[in-house]
Amino acid sequence: MRDRIHGQLLRGRYRPGDKMPRDEDLAAELGCARSTIQRAMRDLAERGLVERRRKGGTHVRRNPIARATFDIPIARHEVEARGASYGYQLIGREKVMAPAKVLADLGLARSVAMLNVQALHLADGRPFIYEDRWINLEIAPEIMTVDLAAISANEWLLMNKPFTRFDLRVRAIEASEALAQRLETRTGAAVLVSERSTWVGDAPVTLVQSIAAPGYQLVANS
Amino acid sequence: MRDRIHGQLLRGRYRPGDKMPRDEDLAAELGCARSTIQRAMRDLAERGLVERRRKGGTHVRRNPIARATFDIPIARHEVEARGASYGYQLIGREKVMAPAKVLADLGLARSVAMLNVQALHLADGRPFIYEDRWINLEIAPEIMTVDLAAISANEWLLMNKPFTRFDLRVRAIEASEALAQRLETRTGAAVLVSERSTWVGDAPVTLVQSIAAPGYQLVANS
DNA sequence: TAGTGGTCTAGACCACCGG
DNA sequence: CGGTGGTCTAGACCACTAT
Numbered sequence: 326m327r328d329r330i331h332g333q334l335l336r337g338r339y340r341p342g343d344k345m346p347r348d349e350d351l352a353a354e355l356g357c358a359r360s361t362i363q364r365a366m367r368d369l370a371e372r373g374l375v376e377r378r379r380k381g382g383t384h385v386r387r388n389p390i391a392r393a394t395f396d397i398p399i400a401r402h403e404v405e406a407r408g409a410s411y412g413y414q415l416i417g418r419e420k421v422m423a424p425a426k427v428l429a430d431l432g433l434a435r436s437v438a439m440l441n442v443q444a445l446h447l448a449d450g451r452p453f454i455y456e457d458r459w460i461n462l463e464i465a466p467e468i469m470t471v472d473l474a475a476i477s478a479n480e481w482l483l484m485n486k487p488f489t490r491f492d493l494r495v496r497a498i499e500a501s502e503a504l505a506q507r508l509e510t511r512t513g514a515a516v517l518v519s520e521r522s523t524w525v526g527d528a529p530v531t532l533v534q535s536i537a538a539p540g541y542q543l544v545a546n547s
Numbered sequence: 548m549r550d551r552i553h554g555q556l557l558r559g560r561y562r563p564g565d566k567m568p569r570d571e572d573l574a575a576e577l578g579c580a581r582s583t584i585q586r587a588m589r590d591l592a593e594r595g596l597v598e599r600r601r602k603g604g605t606h607v608r609r610n611p612i613a614r615a616t617f618d619i620p621i622a623r624h625e626v627e628a629r630g631a632s633y634g635y636q637l638i639g640r641e642k643v644m645a646p647a648k649v650l651a652d653l654g655l656a657r658s659v660a661m662l663n664v665q666a667l668h669l670a671d672g673r674p675f676i677y678e679d680r681w682i683n684l685e686i687a688p689e690i691m692t693v694d695l696a697a698i699s700a701n702e703w704l705l706m707n708k709p710f711t712r713f714d715l716r717v718r719a720i721e722a723s724e725a726l727a728q729r730l731e732t733r734t735g736a737a738v739l740v741s742e743r744s745t746w747v748g749d750a751p752v753t754l755v756q757s758i759a760a761p762g763y764q765l766v767a768n769s
Numbered sequence: 770t771a772g773t774g775g776t777c778t779a780g781a782c783c784a785c786c787g788g
Numbered sequence: 789c790g791g792t793g794g795t796c797t798a799g800a801c802c803a804c805t806a807t
Binding site: 357358359360361379380381382 | 797805806
């Protein structure tokens with residue numbers, strides 16, 4: 326039934342910009358319960374094909390949205406999924422007041438003490454992802470007592486401060502000389518940078534910049 | 548009610564790896580209908596927090612997945628959203644048999660005739676995104692009669708052959724000399740490449756490689 | 770404020786798949 | 789094959805918001 330409803334839209338029974346009948350009328354027309362229509366429509370709304378507003382009704386979006394989802398990989402799992410052996414190196418850790426750029430990305434108005442951690446994830450002993458992370462010590466003070474040479478900050482945070490929301494920004498940059506050295510590549514090589522801010526509720530937890538070795542590729546779908 | 552159920556998980560009532568009670572028991576315990584539990588659980592499963600299997604029951608995922616969603620922007624809207632004026636240039640169009648790489652990305656076993664189109668999207672007259680597209684003429688033969696200098700292939704396809712599924716691959720590359728010229732940047736500049744294959748049902752429609760000018764950034768969240 | 774979608778109930782039957 | 793989640797029904801009440 327739901328597939329039938331989806332089919333009608335996808336096969337062009339309604340066109341971009343059209344207003345669709347109210348759920349109740351659609352239900353009567355198709356001979357099903359309103360809750361069935363409701364669920365079908367909810368799915369379509371989540372996929373970005375229609376827009377629903379109370380009292381306003383349901384409209385087919387003028388410009389159907391291409392909504393992609395992807396699962397942000399955990400370095401260890403990604404390496405192991407490729408059949409390589411995973412390695413991890415703690416490069417540096419330091420307690421400092423967060424700089425303005427970090428505060429801005431996390432939506433903080435005043436500076437707070439954070440732990441700044443650099444680390445390298447390895448695949449078969451070769452650099453895979455370099456990460457530079459800021460951890461809010463007001464939210465996760467326990468991180469100071471964790472041996473970050475034994476467990477990556479990412480994995481500790483996932484287990485102990487599971488986030489509820491995050492932002493992600495992806496861009497391409499040229500490797501600086503220092504970065505090229507870390508990643509064992511050429512200065513000027515094109516690398517993919519993912520910058521992620523995460524929150525627990527409204528509290529900013531961590532900002533991490535992950536820089537993948539050349540050739541890395543993000544995959545999404547739907 | 549649904550929020551209460553979500554809250555219980557997020558607040559750690561169940562731990563990663565735990566098996567949760569069957570829907571019916573949870574419903575009895577919380578004093579609500581099973582369908583309410585079902586919907587709450589479905590949401591959690593979509594967000595990647597739990598895994599459900601018939602007969603197998605519901606488990607909290609061991610490694611909570613960070614699932615991001617982002618809306619693939621239409622170049623015109625993105626430019627206009629930045630307050631810039633949008634421009635579009637058709638650079639080339641040619642009917643050819645698809646090469647092996649294109650066939651592979653679209654999951655085609657035999658070669659078919661396609662329209663190969665190159666175009667440039669501009670923001671305030673400056674290069675914004677260069678795209679190289681392959682359009683399956685068996686699925687969208689009408690594209691041959693469309694004036695692609697007047698409407699971009701992307702917008703025509705969205706209006707006339709709305710896809711039902713796509714894959715997306717994002718990576719960083721160094722601009723070749725030819726590409727640098729198109730994007731009015733340096734040879735060797737790091738640029739973000741998005742490669743997208745789209746299907747209508749099982750039929751492959753188009754493969755497009757979009758290369759953004761340096762500084763471009765993809766944004767996702769959840 | 771009235772009309773629409775959003776949530777919930779109490780029940781039924783079905784589809785999948787693990788023991 | 790039996791137990792679990794997936795879908796559906798027919799109804800109720802609520803929350804938001806366009807008119």
